[in-house]
Amino acid sequence: MKNKKKNILIVGGSGFIGKHLCCKLSKKNKIYILDLKKNDNSKNQFKVDIRNKIKKIKGLNKIDLIINLAAIHKEPGHKNYEYFETNIKGAENICEFAESVKCQNIIFTSSIAPYGIRDKLKNEQTTPCPVTAYGSSKLAAEKIHIAWQNRDMPNRILTIVRPGIVFGKGEKANMYRLIKLIHKRFFFYMGNRNTAKASIYVKELVDQIMWVNQKQEKKEISKNILFNAAMWPNPTIQDYVETICKVSNISRSVPSVPYFFMLLFSYLFEIIFKLLRINNLFSPIRLSKLIRSNLIKPSFLINNKYRFKYSLKTAFHDWKKEDKETWVN
Secondary structure: OOOOOOEEEEEOOOOHHHHHHHHHHOOOOEEEEEOOOOOOOOOOEEOOOOOOOOOOOOOOOOOOEEEEOOOOOOOOOOOHHHHHHHHHHHHHHHHHHHHHOOOOEEEEEOOOHHHOOOOOOEOOOOOOOOOOHHHHHHHHHHHHHHHHHHOOOOOOEEEEEEEOEEEOOOOOOHHHHHHHHHHOOOOOEOOOOOOEEOEEEHHHHHHHHHHHHHHHHOOOOOOEEEEEEOOOOOOEHHHHHHHHHHHOOOOOOOOEOOHHHHHHHHHHHHHHHHHHOOOOOOOHHHHHHHOOOEOEOOHHHHHOOOOOOOOHHHHHHHHHHHOHHHHOO
16 A cells, blocks of 8 residues: 655754755655745745744645744854754744644754763753753754644654764755865864764655654554664764765875864964955854764664665765765875
């Protein structure tokens, strides 16, 4: 028996992860997008600001699944109140909209930021301890979605995913910057070769999200699931650097520089780049993140026998095959 074609609403469907979800799900389902930005590959898009109450939208009467990707997440990049204004108010408005269209299934992409910055290993049972406005806003948004599910627990499905660093085609953040820094010979170790960083290839993330949600629909697991999305074991900075060099077919010896000197230079670059209005790849905040381990274990996926499809090497090769421009030396 074939799976029934679904009406799926992707909030934030014009973003990095949203475009990959649309690509995968549009083959067998009808996709609608709510976003302020335009997704050129979608014909069914509605321009909506989730900070405001979402009014009734013509053509959106029956929705089988809502995927909430919308958020302000760039750090640094926003004032603290902006994270709360968008991420919390947005969650409230989306859950209210779900009730108005009688949608009983929501997927919410949270973040590992609610765990905080402790170096110890964290899994889904770890008590959250956010230290940033972004992390706190995401944790609050999770609670709002859980309250929505609790109002009709027997019938509502809620999937919450906490992804590590998400990378792949269309990403212009951490991993993209690392690739470019290595290609330009601007990357240096700062005593952080063995610093672990939880990450996930965007195609694997999409597969994991839908795998969990579909198991919930089949009543094989709980209707309320929170899970971590990350490769296991978490790669180290040296793993990332060496794999990027191999996939890029470059032979490069990456030097080590004391963190203190790199931090000093980063503050100087920050001043210069601000004056020139150029994006600073050497942001002090980004450098401080590079020396901190982020150990996240995807225990739920492991315990439920999820079969990981990509290693770090095969993920980078797949990314390069689809997006050669990013991987040009």
